[in-house]
Amino acid sequence: MHEMTLAISAIKSVIEFARDNDIDEIDTVVLEIGELSLVVPQYMEDAYYAAVPGTMLEHTKLRMDIVPGNGICRDCGKVYNIIEHKGRCPVCGSESKDILSGEEFNIKELLVLEDEPE
Amino acid sequence: MLRTIEIKESVFANNDREADALRAELKGKGLFLLNLMSSPGSGKTTTLVRTLEALRGELRVGIMEADIDSDVDARTVQDAGAKTVQLHTGGMCHLTAGMTRQGLEALGTEDIDLAILENIGNLVCPAEFDTGASKSAMILSVPEGDDKPLKYPLMFTVCDCLIINKMDVLPYFDFDLDAACERARRLNPNIEIIPISAKTGEGVEKWADWLRGQVKAWKEK
Numbered sequence: 001m002h003e004m005t006l007a008i009s010a011i012k013s014v015i016e017f018a019r020d021n022d023i024d025e026i027d028t029v030v031l032e033i034g035e036l037s038l039v040v041p042q043y044m045e046d047a048y049y050a051a052v053p054g055t056m057l058e059h060t061k062l063r064m065d066i067v068p069g070n071g072i073c074r075d076c077g078k079v080y081n082i083i084e085h086k087g088r089c090p091v092c093g094s095e096s097k098d099i100l101s102g103e104e105f106n107i108k109e110l111l112v113l114e115d116e117p118e
Numbered sequence: 119m120l121r122t123i124e125i126k127e128s129v130f131a132n133n134d135r136e137a138d139a140l141r142a143e144l145k146g147k148g149l150f151l152l153n154l155m156s157s158p159g160s161g162k163t164t165t166l167v168r169t170l171e172a173l174r175g176e177l178r179v180g181i182m183e184a185d186i187d188s189d190v191d192a193r194t195v196q197d198a199g200a201k202t203v204q205l206h207t208g209g210m211c212h213l214t215a216g217m218t219r220q221g222l223e224a225l226g227t228e229d230i231d232l233a234i235l236e237n238i239g240n241l242v243c244p245a246e247f248d249t250g251a252s253k254s255a256m257i258l259s260v261p262e263g264d265d266k267p268l269k270y271p272l273m274f275t276v277c278d279c280l281i282i283n284k285m286d287v288l289p290y291f292d293f294d295l296d297a298a299c300e301r302a303r304r305l306n307p308n309i310e311i312i313p314i315s316a317k318t319g320e321g322v323e324k325w326a327d328w329l330r331g332q333v334k335a336w337k338e339k
């Protein structure tokens with residue numbers, strides 16, 4: 001359910017962007033999803049395809065680019081993957097860190113069919 | 119051939135713009151909107167009933183109930199004397215600024231000073247979606263544990279006030295009040311923390327005072 005609400009927000013944003021930029025046919029919507037974000041990609045995919053019928057995105061494909069959840073240890077400066085190391089610095093064991101990436105939930109880009117040269 | 123059109127915009131950006139617009143309108147009207155969030159069962163409705171008692175005859179309050187899909191909560195606060203509207207959220211996990219705007223329209227705001235949104239019981243996505251509220255508050259109740267700030271950091275970061283509810287049962291739980299406060303302040307140094315018991319009424323006056331002060335400041339500036 002969580003992903004459905006988020007999918008609807010994403011779809012709404014894409015449709016507004018397309019309208020504002022006079023884009024009428026989209027092939028693929030590309031979302032950027034951080035490993036540390038609230039979004040589970042598999043659920044997002046299901047939610048997306050369940051939500052697009054009846055909208056201008058009905059026949060679009062969804063692509064999801066996953067951004068690794070990286071942090072920098074506040075104690076020793078090591079950069080590490082937070083998911084892989086369960087939030088604990090692999091060098092010094094500290095849990096204190098600043099998140100560098102992985103919280104994003106962005107509409108990254110749209111792939112559209114190239115206009116035929118006139 | 120496919121051509122790439124770069125957007126690179128947060129899915130939340132649209133909602134953020136709508137929220138800012140709503141906030142500016144409310145400011146213009148001098149109407150204060152409080153967004154109240156918590157896990158299910160932390161005591162939002164009970165705290166609201168206490169709040170209505172404390173503010174009776176002072177501020178005209180309107181309440182938007184989004185917490186559950188039945189109208190039980192709406193009736194409870196209506197019985198306590200507030201103008202109320204039940205928002206039917208049909209399994210949604212958060213409210214957007216657009217839904218909040220519709221809720222305010224359904225409530226009718228001409229004759230109130232303070233609108234309160236009882237948000238859907240969830241500590242996750244309501245934190246991501248700005249409702250357009252003047253201020254946000256959350257309730258953490260003692261039985262939920264003092265480690266909630268570690269599990270749901272964003273919620274503690276976006277709230278202006280943290281109510282710690284069910285203080286009457288503190289002796290029966292290994293809830294460390296100082297640890298909870300310290301964890302919340304580490305995420306949000308400016309957060310106002312008010313321990314209360316919505317059951318006994320302890321601390322409710324302090325919460326009502328905070329709210330009064332916020333409403334006053336909102337109307338003045």
Ligand SMILES: Nc1nc2c(ncn2[C@@H]2O[C@H](COP(=O)(O)OP(=O)(O)O)[C@@H](O)[C@H]2O)c(=O)[nH]1
Nearest residue numbers: 158159160161162163164283284285315316317
């Ligand atoms: N012991 C105790 N119980 C409380 C307190 N506040 C609320 N409750 C109880 O907690 C349950 C959930 O409260 P409710 O206000 O419906 O929570 P909501 O789901 O956040 O709106 C109810 O059974 C309340 O009676 C409190 O301060 N102390």
Ligand SMILES: [Mg+2]
Nearest residue numbers: 162163185191
């Ligand atoms: Mg309730």
Ligand SMILES: [Zn+2]
Nearest residue numbers: 002211242243
């Ligand atoms: Zn959710």
Ligand SMILES: [Zn+2]
Nearest residue numbers: 073076089092
């Ligand atoms: Zn380290």
